[in-house]
Amino acid sequence: MNCETVERGNVVERYVLGQLNEAEQASFEDHYFACDSCFEQVRLMQGLQAAGEGRPRPAVVLEMPRRNWMIWGAVAAVVVAGFLLTEISRTRQPAAVPVAKSPAPSELQLLARVDPPRYTATNLRSSASDRDEKFRAAMTKYAAGDYAAAANDLRGVDTAAARFYLSIADLMTGVVEEPVTMLRSIDEMGETPYLEQARFFLAKALLANHDIAGATKALEQTIALKGDRETEARELLERVHKLP
Ligand SMILES: [Zn+2]
DSSP states (O other): OOHHHHHHTTHHHHHHTTOSOHHHHHHHHHHHHHOHHHHHHHHHHHHHHHHHTTSOOOHHHHTOOGGGHHHHHHHHHHHHHHHHHHHHHHHTOGGGSOOOOOOOOOHHHHHHOOOOOOOOGGGGTTSHHHHOHHHHHHHHHHHTTOHHHHHHHHTTOOSHHHHHHHHHHHHHTTOOSHHHHHHHHHHTTOSOTTHHHHHHHHHHHHHHTTOHHHHHHHHHHHHHTTSTTHHHHHHHHHHHHTOO
16 A cells, blocks of 8 residues: 555545455555655544534545545644644643744655664574674664664674664664665675565665665665565655655
């Protein structure tokens, strides 16, 4: 599922109204947790629904034609604005004026965003790296979300696994150049369980470096492996193609 299929299938409203089947719902949730635009639409739609609660629901909500979408969006904005104004006047605090938001992330920044893969020691029970004390200590920090400390420890271990998680930990702390070299080096190691993941996150790292052509190539190489990341890589590639 991607933004286009979401829009075409009225997925957001059907989701909020509980009209999706289990598979559609799971697929949409996978997408919208990673997609700011769809996430925003779900929130908007839920706010709209909540605002209408307690009143008889107009029939139009159940069978909302697509052209009404914009109108409902506008209604929701008015509801939210009205709520904010009420809150502000009620609390009578000048400080209640909405705080200036940081600028919205660009599409490129959104695409470069990394969802750190979970590490489970049992997956790699037999690998040498898993027995490495230093590696295990680093991965405990990684699992706890302390990416800076994990990266620090991982620099002292040289296995495909360590190179991979070091790259992710770097990306999570805003270090974007080293991971490009590091992830490419995993590709040169030949057969490793990290090959597909390394290619996928190489694309992410290249996007973070504004290298669209490089990211496109890395995604095509990810897709070519036909592994677990294939669908995600295809969706990402589709969005990369649409970048200005
Ligand atoms: Zn989306």
